[in-house]
Each structure stands twice: as structure tokens, then as C-alpha cells.
């Protein structure tokens with residue numbers, strides 16, 4: 697016999713409480729999935745000098761060495777995980793995955809990071825190198841600028857001594873352990 701409802705319009709409060717308890721108990725699955733996406737980036741090189749896992753590790757290592765806080769280090773590590781699925785919309789994918797677990801400013805910096813990266817390469821495509829200027833005045837502008845200019849755009853160096861994924865795993869598990877907003881996570885139904 698089924699332990700829960702067959703249709704939402706027949707659900708009870710007790711059933712939802714049970715689902716809430718089990719979802720929280722299984723929250724560790726989120727970090728595992730994210731780690732799996734990160735590991736899969738080792739198979740994505742696409743013409744760059746380093747694979748995308750190496751790029752991600754370099755970005756996170758640069759952030760950590762610059763004194764970034766845990767949310768920012770983990771966001772730096774995960775900023776390109778969208779590339780495991782689809783390149784053109786990768787910032788939105790990564791930002792959506794990070795959103796419940798990091799502060800708004802960090803989420804926003806990842807969401808718009810391509811506009812800031814444009815400074816360093818858009819001219820090769822005849823695109824606007826100052827795409828970031830449309831965001832000037834946003835509270836996260838300084839953070840997004842530092843992320844792109846000091847960490848992300850500089851992280852394609854085959855000789856950089858990046859820290860391994862294992863180094864970041866405990867921090868990643870901690871950041872993804874609890875959604876910042878339980879109400880937001882309840883909307884997942």
C-alpha cells in the first residue's frame with residue numbers, strides 16, 4: 697500500500713510533514729549531485745588550455761587564497777557547472793543551483809558573470825566589452841568585478857598549482873547542507 701498520496705489534491709498535512717523530514721534527511725544528496733557535475737567537467741575541454749574542472753579548481757583556489765568566505769569559495773568552484781549540461785546558458789544553470797545556499801550578492805555575481813568576463817574577450821566576437829556597465833550601481837557589482845577579473849578570467853593556466861577537489865569537498869558539503877530559506881525549498885512541490 698502506498699505511504700503517500702497519488703494526487704496532490706488528496707494530500708494531507710501529515711504526508712507533507714513526512715516528505716519534509718525525509719527531504720531534509722536526504723539533503724546530502726544535493727552536494728553529491730553537485731560534486732558529480734564538477735567531476736564531469738574533467739571531460740569538457742572544448743579547445744581551452746585546461747579542462748573545465750581544472751578551470752573551476754583554479755578559480756576556487758584563487759578565491760580562497762584571496763581570503764574569500766566559504767559561500768564565495770564554493771560559488772567560485774561551482775560557477776561553471778552549467779557547462780556540464782549546456783554552454784550558452786551555463787551561468788543561469790549554475791546560479792539557479794547555488795541560489796538557495798548562498799547570499800543574494802553571490803548568486804547574482806554568478807548569474808551575470810559572463811557580462812563581466814566579456815571585458816576580457818568579447819572584442820574577438822565584435823561584442824560589447826563593457827557589457828558589465830549595464831549592471832553598474834548594483835550592490836554586487838564590486839564582487840562580480842573581482843570574481844571575473846581576479847579569479848575567473850585568470851584561471852586557464854596549465855601550470856597553476858590549484859588545490860584538488862578533495863580540498864573543497866567538506867566546505868561544499870557544508871554550504872549545500874541547509875537551504876538558506878526553508879520556505880523557498882518548500883515551494884519545490
Ligand SMILES: [Fe+2]
Nearest residue numbers: 751775776848
Ligand atoms: Fe569560468
